[in-house]
Amino acid sequence: MKPKLAMFSFTSCEGCQLQILNLEDELLSILNAVEIVNFREAIDEKAQDYDIAFVEGSITTPEEIEEVKDIRSKAKLVVAIGACACLGGVNAMKNFFPLDFVRNEVYKEKASCFPTLPVQRVGDVIKVDYEMHGCPITKKEFLHVTKSLLLGIPLKQIHYSICTECKTAGNVCLFDKGETCIGAITRGGCDAICPTFGDGCEGCRGFVDEPNFEGMIQVLADRGLTKPEIKNKFTYFNGLDVIETINDKIEEFVK
Amino acid sequence: MxxxxxxxxxxxxxxxxxxxxxxxxxxxxxxxxxxxxxxxxxxxxxxxxxxxxxxxxxxxxxxxxxxxxxxxxxxxxxxxxxxxxxxxxxxxxxxxxxxxxxxxxxxxxxxxxxxxxxxxxxxxxxxxxxxxxxxxxxxxxxxxxxxxxxxxxxxxxxxxxxxxxxxxxxxxxxxxxxxxxxxxxxxxxxxxxxxxxxxxxxxxxFEKKLTRKISELPEAMRQSYESELWHEVGAKCLSCGSCNIVCPTCYCFDVKDVVDIDLAGGHRCRNWDSCQNLDFACVGSGENFREKSSQRNRHRVFKKEVYLPQNKGYSGCVGCGRCNTACIAGISLIDIYNNVFSEEV
Known part of the structure; x- marks a missing residue:
């Protein structure tokens, strides 16, 4: 019997599911190997029985906590996909404001109907077997992870930086063009797609393990970035990781 | 000719x-x-x-x-x-x-x-x-x-x-x-x-950038092994790997297998690797022999200027300057070598 795959979506734009749907040349081959039983972007059916769950989106309501726990109890393997699920992502900016303020701003007079919570990563709520980073995830990594899971090959998180991939691509460094980028401390795996097309890395794949924040802050300050600009670079996708420490670090290193 | x-x-x-x-x-x-x-x-x-x-x-x-x-x-x-x-x-x-x-x-x-x-x-x-x-x-x-x-x-x-x-x-x-x-x-x-x-x-x-002769470098380098210099370099380094990727004499690579979508055949490929990556010296049992940035930086320079001269009789750095140009943190071999020279007793 073919393993059953299910896709689930929490607070997110569902762009990661769309990436999977965009695998047009490979989807039929994937369906030879697996049965997809839950995939809101593609099918109407909703099954309760599945082996591998891909979960996108961050967890932001009491209801979502219950749902994601239910998924964990049913799935043999859970893979968090995308910046929202793995890092909190852009959604995590919510946590920089008082909860009531955010809730009233969005839902106005209906606010009391919508209970809300500070943003959490999927991994903060349930055990996650692997994290597939990016905003959105890459099709290449989805295929690699799916094939590895089906074959029982252990998955290894990527440890090299975006710079490694950007230099490998032979790009002119954005710093040489008077721009800035945090690819040096961001986890690779996207083939440095943004710098390759001329846009600085914003850190959507999360930081590498043991990132040198102090060094990166110093580099950005040396290029003339102000304290708020540096803070924005670090908190765009990675707010949850740095919320507690970033202000102190910036104060310490930016004169 | x-x-x-x-x-x-x-x-x-x-x-x-x-x-x-x-x-x-x-x-x-x-x-x-x-x-x-x-x-x-x-x-x-x-x-x-x-x-x-x-x-x-x-x-x-x-x-x-x-x-x-x-x-x-x-x-x-x-x-x-x-x-x-x-x-x-x-x-x-x-x-x-x-x-x-x-x-x-x-x-x-x-x-x-x-x-x-x-x-x-x-x-x-x-x-x-x-x-x-x-x-x-x-x-x-x-x-x-x-x-x-x-x-x-x-x-x-x-x-x-x-x-x-x-x-x-x-x-x-x-x-x-x-x-x-x-x-x-x-x-x-x-x-x-x-x-x-x-x-x-x-x-x-053309001008010389070093305060002493290049032939004196391997010995001066050896004596710098415990130097504070490596901690200073390590503190600046972002471990991004750029220096290795642009280097014309860095030959380390990582090998991985890519399985076809039919889950049967596939191919093995190799990718350029960097000794500045955190997991470069990580072995199967999980130990990491160079877990600190200072150790990885020292290793990069020692590989070029101590180990290769010792084992092969030539320096592993041809002085092309690509690493110095690529480093956004401003780490430069010229500065490192001159610091090593000035520290040597």
Missing amino acids: KIYFLPKDKVKLLVESVLDEFQVFGAKAKEMKFEFGKIDTAAELRLDYNTTILPPVKTFFPNDEKILEFKPNGQTTSVHENSKKVLFGVHPCDIHAIEMMDNIFSTPPEDKHYLERRKDSIIIGINCNTPCSDKILCYDKGTYKADSGFDLMFWDNGESYLVEVVTSLGNFLASKFSYFFNFFTEYSGDFHEFKSEYHKRQDFV
């Missing part, structure tokens, strides 16, 4: 002729910099470039190189690529780097993938009239000139080039384009005198 005389306005015709017969790789403009890559038209090729983002040697050691194919029945095939290539316009520092990589990859166990790509390739060097930047160490290292490692060498002679033909492959190129060599006239001047005058002109514009 033969010396030819080539007017500069004939170079384009030469390149066009070579392009008809060979794959040509050389420097071409990329935004405000230069890249070393496949040349499709003679107009693309630039001989007046300063340096290239990635070094020429990567032509023989490409990233994501497929080295093996495996089939569902267990059959495996080693994959080799062998096409006749001409590397047109390689600077002396990069010629030294290719010579070094030839030695590394031909030391048993031989790396057939590199050697096959390298085997029939013809290297046309071009000397540097002026330094390409202030981040280079080639004058200290003596790598601003090359006596070997090329098949032909272009020497700038104002309105023309003197072309030095030194190897059988160089002669092969000459005979292959015998019709073309009508453009050449034998150079009748004293070539040795020309060379010595050329190097004298270089002496005016």
Whole structure:
């Protein structure tokens, strides 16, 4: 019997599911190997029985906590996909404001109907077997992870930086063009797609393990970035990781 | 050795002729910099470039190189690529780097993938009239000139080039384009005198960056092993790996298997690796022998200036300056070497 795959979506734009749907040349081959039983972007059916769950989106309501726990109890393997699920992502900016303020701003007079919570990563709520980073995830990594899971090959998180991939691509460094980028401390795996097309890395794949924040802050300050600009670079996708420490670090290193 | 005389306005015709017969790789403009890559038209090729983002040697050691194919029945095939290539316009520092990589990859166990790509390739060097930047160490290292490692060498002679033909492959190129060599006239001047005058002109514009002789570096480096310097460098370093990727003598790679979508066959490929990555020295049991950035930085420099001189008799750094240019944190081998010299008792 073919393993059953299910896709689930929490607070997110569902762009990661769309990436999977965009695998047009490979989807039929994937369906030879697996049965997809839950995939809101593609099918109407909703099954309760599945082996591998891909979960996108961050967890932001009491209801979502219950749902994601239910998924964990049913799935043999859970893979968090995308910046929202793995890092909190852009959604995590919510946590920089008082909860009531955010809730009233969005839902106005209906606010009391919508209970809300500070943003959490999927991994903060349930055990996650692997994290597939990016905003959105890459099709290449989805295929690699799916094939590895089906074959029982252990998955290894990527440890090299975006710079490694950007230099490998032979790009002119954005710093040489008077721009800035945090690819040096961001986890690779996207083939440095943004710098390759001329846009600085914003850190959507999360930081590498043991990132040198102090060094990166110093580099950005040396290029003339102000304290708020540096803070924005670090908190765009990675707010949850740095919320507690970033202000102190910036104060310490930016004169 | 033969010396030819080539007017500069004939170079384009030469390149066009070579392009008809060979794959040509050389420097071409990329935004405000230069890249070393496949040349499709003679107009693309630039001989007046300063340096290239990635070094020429990567032509023989490409990233994501497929080295093996495996089939569902267990059959495996080693994959080799062998096409006749001409590397047109390689600077002396990069010629030294290719010579070094030839030695590394031909030391048993031989790396057939590199050697096959390298085997029939013809290297046309071009000397540097002026330094390409202030981040280079080639004058200290003596790598601003090359006596070997090329098949032909272009020497700038104002309105023309003197072309030095030194190897059988160089002669092969000459005979292959015998019709073309009508453009050449034998150079009748004293070539040795020309060379010595050329190097004298270089002496005016190239400058030494190190406070002491390069020959004293390995010993000074050894004594710096416990130095505070490495902690200072480690604190600045972002462990991004750029220095390794752009280096013309970094040869470390990681190997991975890519399974086909049918989950049966697939291929094995190798990717450039960096000793500055956190998990570079991480072994199967989970231990990491160089878990601190300071240790990884020290290792990179020691590999170039202590271990290779000790084991191979040559330095692993050709002074091209690419790492110094690529480092956004401003870490420079020039500063490191001078600090090591000043610390030594």
